[in-house]
Amino acid sequence: MHIPDNYLSPQTCGVMAAAMVPVWAVSVHKVKKELPKDKIPAMGVAAAFSFLAMMFNIPMPGGTTGHAVGGTLIAVILGPYAACLSMSIALLLQALIFGDGGILSFGANCFNMAFVLPFVGYGLYRILLRKKTSGRRELISAGIGSYVGINAAAFCAAVEFGIQPMLFRDTSGNALYCPYGLNVSVPVMMLGHLTVFGLAEVIFTVAVLAFVRRTALETTAVSTDAATPLPLKIFLMLLIAATPLGLLAAGTAWGEWDKAEIAKTGIGYTPKGMAKGLTYRALMPDYSLKGLPAGFGYILSALIGTALLIIVFKLLWRNKGEDEELQ
Amino acid sequence: MKLNLKILKMTGHLLSRDMERQPDRNPRVLPALRVGAAVLCILLCAISRNAVFVITIITVELFRLAMRPPDDIAHVLKALILPVIFTFLIMLPAVFFGHPKTMLTVTLKVLESVMIIAVLNCVLDWQDVTQAFGVSENLSMLVLILDMTMRFLMILGDYSNQLLEAVTLRSVGKDSWKHAKVDGILGTTFMKSRQMAEATSEAMACRCFDGRYRCYESHRFSGYDLLYLGVAAIMVLFFVKTQKGV
Numbered sequence: 001m002h003i004p005d006n007y008l009s010p011q012t013c014g015v016m017a018a019a020m021v022p023v024w025a026v027s028v029h030k031v032k033k034e035l036p037k038d039k040i041p042a043m044g045v046a047a048a049f050s051f052l053a054m055m056f057n058i059p060m061p062g063g064t065t066g067h068a069v070g071g072t073l074i075a076v077i078l079g080p081y082a083a084c085l086s087m088s089i090a091l092l093l094q095a096l097i098f099g100d101g102g103i104l105s106f107g108a109n110c111f112n113m114a115f116v117l118p119f120v121g122y123g124l125y126r127i128l129l130r131k132k133t134s135g136r137r138e139l140i141s142a143g144i145g146s147y148v149g150i151n152a153a154a155f156c157a158a159v160e161f162g163i164q165p166m167l168f169r170d171t172s173g174n175a176l177y178c179p180y181g182l183n184v185s186v187p188v189m190m191l192g193h194l195t196v197f198g199l200a201e202v203i204f205t206v207a208v209l210a211f212v213r214r215t216a217l218e219t220t221a222v223s224t225d226a227a228t229p230l231p232l233k234i235f236l237m238l239l240i241a242a243t244p245l246g247l248l249a250a251g252t253a254w255g256e257w258d259k260a261e262i263a264k265t266g267i268g269y270t271p272k273g274m275a276k277g278l279t280y281r282a283l284m285p286d287y288s289l290k291g292l293p294a295g296f297g298y299i300l301s302a303l304i305g306t307a308l309l310i311i312v313f314k315l316l317w318r319n320k321g322e323d324e325e326l327q
Numbered sequence: 328m329k330l331n332l333k334i335l336k337m338t339g340h341l342l343s344r345d346m347e348r349q350p351d352r353n354p355r356v357l358p359a360l361r362v363g364a365a366v367l368c369i370l371l372c373a374i375s376r377n378a379v380f381v382i383t384i385i386t387v388e389l390f391r392l393a394m395r396p397p398d399d400i401a402h403v404l405k406a407l408i409l410p411v412i413f414t415f416l417i418m419l420p421a422v423f424f425g426h427p428k429t430m431l432t433v434t435l436k437v438l439e440s441v442m443i444i445a446v447l448n449c450v451l452d453w454q455d456v457t458q459a460f461g462v463s464e465n466l467s468m469l470v471l472i473l474d475m476t477m478r479f480l481m482i483l484g485d486y487s488n489q490l491l492e493a494v495t496l497r498s499v500g501k502d503s504w505k506h507a508k509v510d511g512i513l514g515t516t517f518m519k520s521r522q523m524a525e526a527t528s529e530a531m532a533c534r535c536f537d538g539r540y541r542c543y544e545s546h547r548f549s550g551y552d553l554l555y556l557g558v559a560a561i562m563v564l565f566f567v568k569t570q571k572g573v
Contacts, residue, residue, distance in 0.1 A: 041397070233394055289379075289382065291377070291378075291379060292379060300382070300383065300386050303386045303387070303389070303390045304386050304389060306390065306393065307386075307389040307390040307392065307393035308389070308393075310393040310394075311389075311392065311393050311400055314393070314396075314397040314400055315397060315400060315401060315404075317397050318397035318398065318400075318401055
Protein backbone atom coordinates (compact mmCIF):
# COMPACT_ATOMS: atom_id res chain seq x y z
CA MET A 1 0.00 0.00 0.00
CA HIS A 2 3.08 2.25 0.10
CA ILE A 3 2.73 4.33 -3.05
CA PRO A 4 6.20 4.98 -4.50
CA ASP A 5 7.25 8.21 -6.17
CA ASN A 6 6.11 8.86 -9.75
CA TYR A 7 3.04 6.60 -9.56
CA LEU A 8 0.92 9.63 -8.75
CA SER A 9 1.17 12.93 -10.57
CA PRO A 10 2.75 15.84 -8.67
CA GLN A 11 -0.68 17.50 -8.75
CA THR A 12 -2.30 14.51 -7.02
CA CYS A 13 0.55 14.38 -4.50
CA GLY A 14 0.09 18.11 -3.81
CA VAL A 15 -3.65 17.72 -3.24
CA MET A 16 -3.16 14.74 -0.92
CA ALA A 17 -0.45 16.54 1.09
CA ALA A 18 -2.68 19.63 1.34
CA ALA A 19 -5.53 17.41 2.56
CA MET A 20 -3.28 16.03 5.27
CA VAL A 21 -2.14 19.42 6.61
CA PRO A 22 -5.37 20.16 8.57
CA VAL A 23 -5.48 16.53 9.75
CA TRP A 24 -1.95 16.82 11.16
CA ALA A 25 -2.72 20.23 12.68
CA VAL A 26 -5.85 18.95 14.44
CA SER A 27 -4.05 15.77 15.54
CA VAL A 28 -1.15 17.73 17.06
CA HIS A 29 -3.63 20.02 18.82
CA LYS A 30 -5.71 17.12 20.15
CA VAL A 31 -2.66 15.12 21.27
CA LYS A 32 -1.22 18.16 23.05
CA LYS A 33 -4.53 18.88 24.75
CA GLU A 34 -5.99 15.46 25.46
CA LEU A 35 -3.28 12.83 25.52
CA PRO A 36 -1.57 12.58 28.93
CA LYS A 37 2.15 13.29 28.80
CA ASP A 38 2.85 9.78 30.02
CA LYS A 39 1.32 8.27 26.89
CA ILE A 40 3.73 9.92 24.45
CA PRO A 41 6.50 7.28 24.78
CA ALA A 42 3.78 4.68 24.18
CA MET A 43 3.10 6.41 20.83
CA GLY A 44 6.70 5.60 19.85
CA VAL A 45 6.32 1.97 20.86
CA ALA A 46 3.02 1.75 18.95
CA ALA A 47 4.64 3.32 15.88
CA ALA A 48 7.45 0.78 16.19
CA PHE A 49 4.91 -2.06 16.26
CA SER A 50 3.25 -0.71 13.15
CA PHE A 51 6.66 -0.32 11.48
CA LEU A 52 7.47 -3.96 12.26
CA ALA A 53 4.04 -5.15 11.09
CA MET A 54 4.69 -3.52 7.74
CA MET A 55 7.93 -5.48 7.39
CA PHE A 56 6.13 -8.83 7.42
CA ASN A 57 5.36 -9.18 3.72
CA ILE A 58 2.78 -11.81 2.88
CA PRO A 59 2.79 -13.43 -0.57
CA MET A 60 -0.33 -13.63 -2.74
CA PRO A 61 -0.95 -15.85 -5.77
CA GLY A 62 0.23 -13.98 -8.86
CA GLY A 63 3.52 -12.82 -7.34
CA THR A 64 2.30 -9.79 -5.46
CA THR A 65 2.80 -9.15 -1.73
CA GLY A 66 1.19 -7.11 1.02
CA HIS A 67 1.31 -6.56 4.77
CA ALA A 68 -0.62 -5.59 7.86
CA VAL A 69 -0.41 -1.94 8.98
CA GLY A 70 -1.58 -1.81 12.59
CA GLY A 71 -3.17 1.65 12.41
CA THR A 72 -6.42 0.58 14.09
CA LEU A 73 -4.44 -1.07 16.88
CA ILE A 74 -2.69 2.22 17.72
CA ALA A 75 -6.02 4.07 17.50
CA VAL A 76 -7.65 1.63 19.92
CA ILE A 77 -4.81 1.92 22.44
CA LEU A 78 -3.99 5.63 22.17
CA GLY A 79 -6.81 7.24 20.20
CA PRO A 80 -7.11 8.08 16.49
CA TYR A 81 -5.23 11.40 16.65
CA ALA A 82 -2.20 9.83 18.31
CA ALA A 83 -2.44 6.99 15.78
CA CYS A 84 -2.42 9.50 12.93
CA LEU A 85 0.78 11.13 14.21
CA SER A 86 2.48 7.82 15.05
CA MET A 87 1.70 6.39 11.64
CA SER A 88 2.82 9.57 9.87
CA ILE A 89 6.20 9.49 11.60
CA ALA A 90 6.60 5.76 10.88
CA LEU A 91 5.79 6.40 7.21
CA LEU A 92 8.21 9.32 7.06
CA LEU A 93 10.99 7.15 8.47
CA GLN A 94 10.18 4.39 5.98
CA ALA A 95 10.28 6.82 3.09
CA LEU A 96 13.44 8.66 4.10
CA ILE A 97 15.66 5.84 5.36
CA PHE A 98 14.32 2.70 3.75
CA GLY A 99 12.82 4.03 0.49
CA ASP A 100 9.49 2.30 1.27
CA GLY A 101 6.90 4.73 -0.07
CA GLY A 102 7.77 7.88 -1.97
CA ILE A 103 8.86 11.30 -0.82
CA LEU A 104 6.43 13.11 -3.14
CA SER A 105 3.67 10.63 -2.38
CA PHE A 106 4.22 10.91 1.39
CA GLY A 107 1.02 12.95 1.74
CA ALA A 108 -0.99 10.32 -0.15
CA ASN A 109 0.46 7.47 1.91
CA CYS A 110 -0.33 9.37 5.10
CA PHE A 111 -3.86 10.05 3.86
CA ASN A 112 -4.46 6.32 3.30
CA MET A 113 -2.60 4.75 6.20
CA ALA A 114 -2.39 7.50 8.82
CA PHE A 115 -5.79 9.11 8.33
CA VAL A 116 -8.35 6.83 6.61
CA LEU A 117 -7.16 3.58 8.20
CA PRO A 118 -7.05 4.56 11.90
CA PHE A 119 -10.09 6.85 11.80
CA VAL A 120 -12.34 4.39 9.95
CA GLY A 121 -11.09 1.46 12.03
CA TYR A 122 -11.46 3.34 15.30
CA GLY A 123 -14.88 4.76 14.36
CA LEU A 124 -16.23 1.31 13.65
CA TYR A 125 -14.59 -0.07 16.80
CA ARG A 126 -16.35 2.58 18.90
CA ILE A 127 -19.72 1.93 17.22
CA LEU A 128 -19.45 -1.82 17.78
CA LEU A 129 -18.14 -1.48 21.30
CA ARG A 130 -20.84 0.97 22.43
CA LYS A 131 -20.49 1.31 26.17
CA LYS A 132 -19.55 -2.26 26.97
CA THR A 133 -15.84 -2.81 27.42
CA SER A 134 -15.66 -6.54 28.09
CA GLY A 135 -12.47 -8.19 26.86
CA ARG A 136 -13.89 -10.43 24.14
CA ARG A 137 -16.25 -7.79 22.75
CA GLU A 138 -13.40 -5.30 22.59
CA LEU A 139 -11.18 -7.74 20.69
CA ILE A 140 -13.97 -8.56 18.21
CA SER A 141 -14.76 -4.86 17.69
CA ALA A 142 -11.07 -4.06 17.18
CA GLY A 143 -10.71 -6.97 14.75
CA ILE A 144 -13.70 -5.88 12.64
CA GLY A 145 -12.58 -2.24 12.83
CA SER A 146 -9.07 -3.11 11.66
CA TYR A 147 -10.43 -5.22 8.78
CA VAL A 148 -12.69 -2.45 7.52
CA GLY A 149 -10.00 0.17 8.19
CA ILE A 150 -7.32 -1.52 6.08
CA ASN A 151 -9.81 -2.14 3.28
CA ALA A 152 -10.92 1.49 3.31
CA ALA A 153 -7.28 2.56 3.09
CA ALA A 154 -6.60 0.10 0.26
CA PHE A 155 -9.66 1.38 -1.60
CA CYS A 156 -8.41 4.96 -1.32
CA ALA A 157 -4.98 3.89 -2.61
CA ALA A 158 -6.64 2.03 -5.49
CA VAL A 159 -8.68 5.10 -6.44
CA GLU A 160 -5.56 7.30 -6.30
CA PHE A 161 -3.77 4.85 -8.62
CA GLY A 162 -6.79 4.38 -10.87
CA ILE A 163 -7.56 8.01 -11.61
CA GLN A 164 -4.02 8.68 -12.92
CA PRO A 165 -4.53 7.32 -16.49
CA MET A 166 -7.88 9.14 -16.67
CA LEU A 167 -6.28 12.48 -15.84
CA PHE A 168 -2.72 12.36 -17.14
CA ARG A 169 -1.79 11.07 -20.62
CA ASP A 170 0.87 12.07 -23.14
CA THR A 171 0.20 12.96 -26.80
CA SER A 172 0.39 9.31 -27.90
CA GLY A 173 -2.28 8.35 -25.39
CA ASN A 174 0.04 6.53 -23.01
CA ALA A 175 -0.36 7.08 -19.28
CA LEU A 176 2.13 9.49 -17.76
CA TYR A 177 2.08 7.98 -14.29
CA CYS A 178 0.32 4.86 -12.98
CA PRO A 179 -0.87 3.12 -16.17
CA TYR A 180 -3.65 1.04 -14.63
CA GLY A 181 -7.14 2.51 -14.47
CA LEU A 182 -9.84 1.99 -11.86
CA ASN A 183 -11.04 -1.16 -13.62
CA VAL A 184 -7.70 -2.82 -12.75
CA SER A 185 -6.47 -1.05 -9.62
CA VAL A 186 -9.65 -1.41 -7.52
CA PRO A 187 -10.18 -5.16 -8.05
CA VAL A 188 -6.49 -6.01 -7.70
CA MET A 189 -5.94 -3.95 -4.56
CA MET A 190 -9.20 -4.99 -2.96
CA LEU A 191 -8.80 -8.69 -3.73
CA GLY A 192 -5.61 -8.90 -1.65
CA HIS A 193 -6.91 -6.73 1.18
CA LEU A 194 -10.35 -8.33 1.43
CA THR A 195 -8.70 -11.73 1.81
CA VAL A 196 -5.12 -12.26 2.98
CA PHE A 197 -3.90 -8.81 4.03
CA GLY A 198 -7.18 -7.94 5.78
CA LEU A 199 -6.95 -11.19 7.71
CA ALA A 200 -3.32 -10.46 8.59
CA GLU A 201 -4.37 -7.03 9.90
CA VAL A 202 -7.11 -8.63 12.03
CA ILE A 203 -4.74 -11.24 13.47
CA PHE A 204 -2.03 -8.66 14.19
CA THR A 205 -4.48 -6.22 15.82
CA VAL A 206 -6.26 -8.80 17.95
CA ALA A 207 -3.08 -10.63 19.00
CA VAL A 208 -1.19 -7.50 20.04
CA LEU A 209 -4.25 -5.94 21.69
CA ALA A 210 -4.86 -9.11 23.69
CA PHE A 211 -1.19 -9.14 24.76
CA VAL A 212 -1.30 -5.46 25.72
CA ARG A 213 -4.53 -5.83 27.71
CA ARG A 214 -3.34 -9.00 29.43
CA THR A 215 -0.03 -7.53 30.55
CA ALA A 216 -1.53 -4.09 31.21
CA LEU A 217 1.28 -2.62 29.12
CA GLU A 218 -0.62 0.53 28.28
CA THR A 219 -0.09 1.56 31.88
CA THR A 220 3.32 0.03 32.53
CA ALA A 221 4.73 1.35 29.25
CA VAL A 222 4.49 4.77 30.78
CA SER A 223 6.40 4.33 34.01
CA THR A 224 7.64 7.41 35.80
CA ASP A 225 11.01 7.50 34.05
CA ALA A 226 9.51 6.34 30.69
CA ALA A 227 12.00 3.48 30.39
CA THR A 228 10.65 0.65 28.26
CA PRO A 229 9.43 -2.24 30.45
CA LEU A 230 10.95 -5.70 30.09
CA PRO A 231 7.93 -7.61 28.63
CA LEU A 232 7.64 -4.98 25.91
CA LYS A 233 11.37 -5.17 25.18
CA ILE A 234 11.14 -8.95 24.84
CA PHE A 235 8.04 -8.74 22.63
CA LEU A 236 9.71 -6.14 20.39
CA MET A 237 12.88 -8.20 20.14
CA LEU A 238 10.91 -11.33 19.22
CA LEU A 239 9.11 -9.42 16.48
CA ILE A 240 12.40 -8.00 15.22
CA ALA A 241 14.03 -11.43 15.20
CA ALA A 242 11.09 -12.76 13.19
CA THR A 243 11.14 -9.99 10.55
CA PRO A 244 13.22 -12.01 8.03
CA LEU A 245 10.03 -14.07 7.56
CA GLY A 246 8.88 -11.08 5.52
CA LEU A 247 11.59 -11.90 2.99
CA LEU A 248 9.94 -15.24 2.18
CA ALA A 249 7.52 -13.29 0.00
CA ALA A 250 9.80 -12.71 -2.97
CA GLY A 251 7.50 -10.66 -5.23
CA THR A 252 6.89 -6.92 -5.35
CA ALA A 253 3.61 -5.52 -4.01
CA TRP A 254 1.11 -4.36 -6.63
CA GLY A 255 1.79 -0.75 -7.54
CA GLU A 256 5.28 -0.74 -6.04
CA TRP A 257 7.31 -1.85 -9.06
CA ASP A 258 10.37 0.13 -10.04
CA LYS A 259 11.00 1.68 -13.47
CA ALA A 260 12.49 -1.48 -14.92
CA GLU A 261 9.75 -3.75 -13.59
CA ILE A 262 6.68 -1.80 -14.68
CA ALA A 263 7.11 -2.38 -18.42
CA LYS A 264 7.21 -6.12 -17.78
CA THR A 265 3.85 -6.13 -15.96
CA GLY A 266 2.01 -6.23 -19.26
CA ILE A 267 1.66 -2.61 -20.38
CA GLY A 268 4.79 -2.82 -22.55
CA TYR A 269 6.18 0.67 -21.84
CA THR A 270 7.51 2.75 -18.96
CA PRO A 271 5.31 5.82 -18.46
CA LYS A 272 7.21 9.06 -19.17
CA GLY A 273 6.39 10.56 -15.80
CA MET A 274 8.03 7.57 -14.15
CA ALA A 275 11.05 7.40 -16.44
CA LYS A 276 11.89 11.08 -15.86
CA GLY A 277 10.45 11.44 -12.40
CA LEU A 278 12.04 12.01 -9.02
CA THR A 279 14.72 9.50 -8.06
CA TYR A 280 15.49 9.36 -4.34
CA ARG A 281 18.27 7.11 -3.05
CA ALA A 282 17.42 6.01 0.47
CA LEU A 283 20.13 5.11 2.99
CA MET A 284 18.95 1.50 3.27
CA PRO A 285 16.81 0.83 0.20
CA ASP A 286 14.37 -2.09 0.58
CA TYR A 287 15.49 -2.59 4.19
CA SER A 288 18.91 -3.87 3.12
CA LEU A 289 22.53 -2.87 3.49
CA LYS A 290 25.09 -3.34 0.75
CA GLY A 291 27.40 -6.26 1.53
CA LEU A 292 25.10 -7.83 4.11
CA PRO A 293 22.93 -10.92 3.73
CA ALA A 294 19.30 -9.94 3.08
CA GLY A 295 18.00 -11.48 6.32
CA PHE A 296 20.60 -9.79 8.48
CA GLY A 297 20.06 -6.44 6.74
CA TYR A 298 16.33 -6.83 7.38
CA ILE A 299 16.90 -7.38 11.11
CA LEU A 300 19.25 -4.37 11.30
CA SER A 301 16.65 -2.25 9.49
CA ALA A 302 13.98 -3.39 11.95
CA LEU A 303 16.25 -2.51 14.88
CA ILE A 304 17.12 0.92 13.46
CA GLY A 305 13.50 1.76 12.60
CA THR A 306 12.18 0.65 15.97
CA ALA A 307 14.91 2.45 17.89
CA LEU A 308 14.52 5.72 15.98
CA LEU A 309 10.75 5.79 16.40
CA ILE A 310 10.95 5.16 20.14
CA ILE A 311 13.74 7.75 20.55
CA VAL A 312 11.76 10.43 18.64
CA PHE A 313 8.67 9.99 20.81
CA LYS A 314 10.64 9.77 24.06
CA LEU A 315 12.37 13.06 23.22
CA LEU A 316 8.96 14.58 22.47
CA TRP A 317 7.81 13.34 25.88
CA ARG A 318 10.81 15.02 27.46
CA ASN A 319 10.17 18.31 25.63
CA LYS A 320 6.48 18.26 26.58
CA GLY A 321 7.52 17.75 30.20
CA GLU A 322 9.86 20.75 30.04
CA ASP A 323 7.13 22.89 28.43
CA GLU A 324 4.66 21.95 31.16
CA GLU A 325 7.22 22.77 33.84
CA LEU A 326 7.79 26.21 32.28
CA GLN A 327 4.04 26.89 32.25
CA MET B 328 37.70 31.54 48.53
CA LYS B 329 36.05 31.34 45.12
CA LEU B 330 38.08 28.21 44.38
CA ASN B 331 37.08 26.53 47.62
CA LEU B 332 33.45 27.30 46.91
CA LYS B 333 33.74 25.68 43.48
CA ILE B 334 35.30 22.52 44.93
CA LEU B 335 32.60 22.42 47.61
CA LYS B 336 29.93 22.75 44.93
CA MET B 337 31.48 19.95 42.89
CA THR B 338 31.71 17.66 45.93
CA GLY B 339 28.15 18.52 46.91
CA HIS B 340 26.94 17.70 43.40
CA LEU B 341 28.66 14.32 43.45
CA LEU B 342 27.33 13.53 46.93
CA SER B 343 23.78 14.47 45.99
CA ARG B 344 23.99 12.24 42.89
CA ASP B 345 25.19 9.40 45.10
CA MET B 346 22.25 9.91 47.45
CA GLU B 347 19.84 9.95 44.49
CA ARG B 348 21.22 6.79 42.98
CA GLN B 349 21.64 4.88 46.23
CA PRO B 350 18.46 2.76 45.83
CA ASP B 351 19.48 1.48 42.38
CA ARG B 352 22.94 0.45 43.43
CA ASN B 353 23.95 -3.16 43.34
CA PRO B 354 23.96 -3.53 39.54
CA ARG B 355 22.68 -6.76 37.98
CA VAL B 356 25.77 -7.29 35.83
CA LEU B 357 29.28 -7.07 37.25
CA PRO B 358 30.50 -3.54 36.36
CA ALA B 359 33.93 -4.90 35.40
CA LEU B 360 32.22 -7.06 32.77
CA ARG B 361 30.31 -4.12 31.35
CA VAL B 362 33.42 -1.92 31.20
CA GLY B 363 35.50 -4.76 29.75
CA ALA B 364 32.90 -5.51 27.07
CA ALA B 365 32.66 -1.82 26.16
CA VAL B 366 36.45 -1.50 25.83
CA LEU B 367 36.60 -4.71 23.80
CA CYS B 368 33.81 -3.49 21.56
CA ILE B 369 35.59 -0.18 20.90
CA LEU B 370 38.85 -2.02 20.17
CA LEU B 371 37.18 -4.44 17.77
CA CYS B 372 35.48 -1.59 15.95
CA ALA B 373 38.79 0.27 15.71
CA ILE B 374 40.54 -2.69 14.06
CA SER B 375 37.54 -3.71 11.96
CA ARG B 376 38.36 -3.54 8.25
CA ASN B 377 34.81 -3.18 7.02
CA ALA B 378 31.69 -1.25 8.01
CA VAL B 379 29.47 -4.27 8.70
CA PHE B 380 30.67 -4.82 12.26
CA VAL B 381 30.65 -1.10 13.09
CA ILE B 382 27.13 -0.57 11.69
CA THR B 383 25.84 -3.62 13.56
CA ILE B 384 27.27 -2.35 16.86
CA ILE B 385 25.84 1.15 16.25
CA THR B 386 22.43 -0.40 15.54
CA VAL B 387 22.49 -2.48 18.71
CA GLU B 388 23.62 0.50 20.79
CA LEU B 389 20.86 2.62 19.21
CA PHE B 390 18.30 0.02 20.22
CA ARG B 391 19.71 -0.15 23.76
CA LEU B 392 19.56 3.63 23.91
CA ALA B 393 15.92 3.62 22.75
CA MET B 394 15.02 1.47 25.75
CA ARG B 395 16.53 4.02 28.19
CA PRO B 396 14.61 6.87 29.86
CA PRO B 397 14.27 10.09 27.78
CA ASP B 398 16.74 12.03 29.93
CA ASP B 399 19.42 9.45 29.22
CA ILE B 400 18.62 9.57 25.50
CA ALA B 401 18.97 13.35 25.45
CA HIS B 402 22.21 13.11 27.44
CA VAL B 403 23.72 10.58 25.00
CA LEU B 404 22.60 12.50 21.91
CA LYS B 405 24.11 15.71 23.30
CA ALA B 406 27.38 13.87 23.91
CA LEU B 407 27.32 12.52 20.35
CA ILE B 408 26.63 15.66 18.36
CA LEU B 409 29.91 17.54 18.84
CA PRO B 410 32.44 14.72 18.25
CA VAL B 411 30.54 13.39 15.25
CA ILE B 412 30.21 16.79 13.58
CA PHE B 413 33.83 17.61 14.39
CA THR B 414 35.07 14.32 12.90
CA PHE B 415 32.84 14.77 9.87
CA LEU B 416 34.29 18.24 9.22
CA ILE B 417 37.87 17.09 9.78
CA MET B 418 37.41 14.15 7.42
CA LEU B 419 35.47 16.12 4.81
CA PRO B 420 38.59 16.86 2.65
CA ALA B 421 38.87 13.07 2.11
CA VAL B 422 35.70 13.28 0.01
CA PHE B 423 37.28 15.88 -2.28
CA PHE B 424 40.40 13.72 -2.63
CA GLY B 425 38.24 10.85 -3.82
CA HIS B 426 37.99 8.80 -0.62
CA PRO B 427 34.42 9.28 0.64
CA LYS B 428 34.52 5.84 2.24
CA THR B 429 37.34 6.94 4.57
CA MET B 430 35.28 9.86 5.78
CA LEU B 431 32.31 7.59 6.43
CA THR B 432 34.40 4.89 8.15
CA VAL B 433 36.13 7.28 10.55
CA THR B 434 32.91 9.16 11.36
CA LEU B 435 31.06 5.90 12.01
CA LYS B 436 33.86 4.64 14.26
CA VAL B 437 33.84 7.87 16.28
CA LEU B 438 30.05 7.70 16.52
CA GLU B 439 30.24 4.11 17.72
CA SER B 440 32.99 4.75 20.30
CA VAL B 441 31.36 7.83 21.81
CA MET B 442 27.97 6.12 21.80
CA ILE B 443 29.25 3.07 23.66
CA ILE B 444 30.91 5.23 26.32
CA ALA B 445 27.90 7.56 26.62
CA VAL B 446 25.46 4.64 27.00
CA LEU B 447 27.83 3.00 29.51
CA ASN B 448 27.89 6.28 31.42
CA CYS B 449 24.09 6.14 31.65
CA VAL B 450 24.02 2.51 32.70
CA LEU B 451 26.84 2.67 35.25
CA ASP B 452 27.45 5.06 38.09
CA TRP B 453 30.97 6.53 38.44
CA GLN B 454 31.35 4.44 41.59
CA ASP B 455 30.62 1.31 39.54
CA VAL B 456 33.26 2.31 36.99
CA THR B 457 35.77 2.86 39.79
CA GLN B 458 34.78 -0.52 41.19
CA ALA B 459 35.28 -2.07 37.75
CA PHE B 460 38.82 -0.71 37.57
CA GLY B 461 39.46 -1.74 41.17
CA VAL B 462 39.66 -5.41 40.16
CA SER B 463 43.37 -5.01 39.48
CA GLU B 464 45.99 -2.96 41.33
CA ASN B 465 47.42 -1.49 38.12
CA LEU B 466 43.99 -0.48 36.86
CA SER B 467 43.22 0.96 40.28
CA MET B 468 46.32 3.15 39.92
CA LEU B 469 45.01 4.27 36.54
CA VAL B 470 41.76 5.41 38.14
CA LEU B 471 43.67 7.34 40.81
CA ILE B 472 45.81 9.07 38.17
CA LEU B 473 42.78 9.88 36.03
CA ASP B 474 40.85 11.15 39.02
CA MET B 475 43.76 13.35 40.17
CA THR B 476 44.37 14.63 36.66
CA MET B 477 40.78 15.68 36.13
CA ARG B 478 40.53 17.26 39.56
CA PHE B 479 43.80 19.20 39.29
CA LEU B 480 43.15 20.23 35.72
CA MET B 481 40.13 22.07 36.96
CA ILE B 482 41.72 23.46 40.11
CA LEU B 483 44.97 24.58 38.48
CA GLY B 484 43.16 25.90 35.43
CA ASP B 485 41.04 28.05 37.68
CA TYR B 486 44.11 29.14 39.65
CA SER B 487 46.05 30.21 36.56
CA ASN B 488 42.99 32.00 35.24
CA GLN B 489 42.78 34.01 38.44
CA LEU B 490 46.49 34.82 38.22
CA LEU B 491 46.10 36.01 34.63
CA GLU B 492 43.15 38.15 35.61
CA ALA B 493 45.12 39.72 38.48
CA VAL B 494 48.13 40.44 36.26
CA THR B 495 45.92 41.94 33.53
CA LEU B 496 44.23 44.24 36.05
CA ARG B 497 47.60 45.47 37.36
CA SER B 498 49.31 45.93 33.99
CA VAL B 499 48.32 49.48 33.14
CA GLY B 500 50.83 51.45 31.04
CA LYS B 501 54.19 50.35 29.64
CA ASP B 502 55.82 47.79 31.91
CA SER B 503 58.74 45.69 30.82
CA TRP B 504 57.66 42.80 33.07
CA LYS B 505 54.36 42.50 31.21
CA HIS B 506 56.01 40.30 28.54
CA ALA B 507 57.08 37.86 31.17
CA LYS B 508 53.61 37.31 32.52
CA VAL B 509 52.86 34.02 30.68
CA ASP B 510 55.96 32.18 31.86
CA GLY B 511 55.52 33.78 35.28
CA ILE B 512 51.99 32.43 35.56
CA LEU B 513 53.09 29.00 34.34
CA GLY B 514 55.96 28.92 36.84
CA THR B 515 53.74 29.99 39.73
CA THR B 516 51.10 27.43 38.72
CA PHE B 517 53.76 24.73 38.59
CA MET B 518 54.96 25.63 42.08
CA LYS B 519 51.37 25.66 43.31
CA SER B 520 50.81 22.22 41.76
CA ARG B 521 53.81 20.87 43.67
CA GLN B 522 52.43 22.28 46.91
CA MET B 523 49.04 20.77 46.16
CA ALA B 524 50.56 17.40 45.29
CA GLU B 525 52.37 17.35 48.62
CA ALA B 526 49.20 18.41 50.45
CA THR B 527 47.22 15.67 48.67
CA SER B 528 49.84 13.09 49.55
CA GLU B 529 49.74 14.15 53.22
CA ALA B 530 45.94 14.13 53.21
CA MET B 531 45.99 10.62 51.73
CA ALA B 532 48.40 9.47 54.43
CA CYS B 533 46.21 11.02 57.15
CA ARG B 534 43.20 9.09 55.85
CA CYS B 535 45.18 5.86 55.42
CA PHE B 536 44.49 5.90 51.68
CA ASP B 537 47.31 4.32 49.69
CA GLY B 538 45.77 4.92 46.25
CA ARG B 539 44.08 1.54 45.98
CA TYR B 540 40.31 1.46 45.62
CA ARG B 541 38.80 -1.36 47.58
CA CYS B 542 35.33 -2.67 46.96
CA TYR B 543 33.40 -3.64 50.07
CA GLU B 544 30.32 -4.79 48.18
CA SER B 545 30.56 -8.36 47.01
CA HIS B 546 28.96 -9.20 43.67
CA ARG B 547 27.94 -12.82 43.29
CA PHE B 548 28.40 -14.16 39.79
CA SER B 549 24.86 -14.54 38.49
CA GLY B 550 23.00 -15.72 35.39
CA TYR B 551 22.99 -12.15 34.10
CA ASP B 552 26.80 -12.14 34.16
CA LEU B 553 26.84 -15.40 32.27
CA LEU B 554 24.40 -14.00 29.71
CA TYR B 555 26.57 -10.91 29.33
CA LEU B 556 29.66 -13.05 28.80
CA GLY B 557 27.74 -15.04 26.18
CA VAL B 558 26.77 -11.85 24.34
CA ALA B 559 30.40 -10.68 24.42
CA ALA B 560 31.53 -14.06 23.03
CA ILE B 561 28.94 -13.81 20.22
CA MET B 562 30.22 -10.30 19.47
CA VAL B 563 33.80 -11.59 19.11
CA LEU B 564 32.66 -14.48 16.90
CA PHE B 565 30.64 -12.10 14.76
CA PHE B 566 33.69 -9.84 14.43
CA VAL B 567 35.84 -12.77 13.28
CA LYS B 568 33.18 -13.79 10.77
CA THR B 569 32.82 -10.28 9.33
CA GLN B 570 36.59 -9.93 8.91
CA LYS B 571 36.93 -13.08 6.88
CA GLY B 572 37.39 -12.54 3.18
CA VAL B 573 38.15 -8.83 3.50
